[in-house]
Amino acid sequence: MSILVIGEALIDIVSSAGSSDRYAPGGAPANVALGLGRLGADVELLTDVGDDFHGGFLLAHLRESHVRVHARPTGSTSTARALLSADGSAEYEFSLRWAPDASLVGSGDWAAIHVGSIAAFLTPGAAAVDSLLQRGRDSSALLSFDPNIRASIIGDHEQALARFESLAARVDVVKLSDADADWLYPGQSADAQVDRILRLGAKQVALTCGSEGSILSTASARVRVPAGAVKVRDTIGAGDTFMSSLVHDLQSTGTRFEDMDEVMLTDLGENASRRAAITVGRAGADLPWASEEGA
Template sequence: MNILVIGEALIDIVSTPGARDRYAPGGAPANVALGLGRLGDDVEFLTDVGDDFHGGFLLAHLRESHVSVLASPHGATSTALARLAQDGSAEYEFQLRWDPDSSLLEDSAPSVLHFGSIAAFLTPGSAVIDRLLDTITAQSGPQTHGSLISFDPNIRPSIIGSREEVLPRFEDLAGRVDVLKLSDVDAAWLYPELDVDAQIDCLLGLGADLVAMTRGGEGAIMSTASARAAVSSTPVEVVDTIGAGDTFMVSLIHDLRARATALSDLTTAELRALGERATALAGITVSREGADLPWAADLRS
């Protein structure tokens, strides 16, 4: 079963109070691809990197985690400056380019498609996602497509624009996927007038079968139209939160990729189990420095 992830890969420049800056591979979709590769899944990653030192470093890092990278390196690699606060939370500043080479994609639809973050909103590359969604729908119909499609918007207002500009795009994409994962911060930015339950109802109403809302240290809420479960976060000593939400997404894709029955039929107990596994996996990541996502061996231990 092949998984295709589409999105940005970049270099995180991490600034911590009282310490020297450090450089690390990053980008939410890149983290998802990397995490899936580390768990042993067959994953391809369409991205846009430079032919500079940073680009070479990113490619090597992804390939070491068993990710098949689809890219035509040229120019400068995108960067993100992450400023960590004392509590481990992060704020970001980006210098980005998003123009992937779609000719590297196969004609056949993947079994699983995941996309998200800046790449879903930033032109010209966002059009690649639209065309692939159109292709999947055209091959098998709007309600019967054979691919599992997931989306994590990972909202960055300083890059993608105002709420008024972004909301129509977000809602269009959210209506074309099976799994929608987002943070409570994302949801509050998109729907500030609604409480959490109303936000989830609204998101389900857009068309996704499963909505997963992460809530930082408070855990997550997993919901379909007929069942809802709140799960607590795994108690760990937090080093930093970079990559936590991406790890949660990895766990969902890994668990759902071979599911034969409809997501809408998930029971409350099944939703809780999915959420608990995802928060446990994310707990491993936040206990480490940087976006060091778990390997399969970490789960066994």
């Protein structure tokens, strides 16, 4: 059985002081699908791209990483301008659309379904997200969600929080960054943020905290996994690498969440951190292949 990823694929236009713009394939869910394909998973991506040069480039890029893409190309491909700061972190400006054709995925069952980022919040495509998540719940697929908050385009805080919590209540795994969590739940500690998401119904929460590492938690076990020392080229794709690693490892092992102890959670976090370190050490969302040392 395959893994279905649902969400945007777009072109990152990377800008930094003193350099020419660099164009690269991106979109958080597309990056997760790409990462899964490179780790050897059987993966499909439901997305929305244009029939322009950028759309063709995206489709070829994903297929080279063994992703089966479901899209009906038309119009212009979405873009995200990533503005890099001196420390390699990025801020984004978007030109987007999100209207996938859910009928393209057919009636198959999946071992796991991952949804994420802008596509989880924007209409009309959010309806496809909800429909396919329900199919996953009905078939007992592993369900995961990464909100990858982009505050400038997902609506006001109250509406976005309600949508986030609605989705978090329906999935098994929620992964988010500390910046996401602080935007959703300002003024709360990391542990309080994790506790709140677990109370919504998620069975596992992973909170990434940049150079400070990550927190992985179920209702009965919680660990803090330090980040390894790494030379950062840029942080584009780091969180997506962490997410793809979690989905890959959870789907591969099939361990029940209620049976996970601190050792199992630590292994998950260390694998994800090691893979993310490879990504941040090179330009753009260039996620690791299983054949690479340390992947």
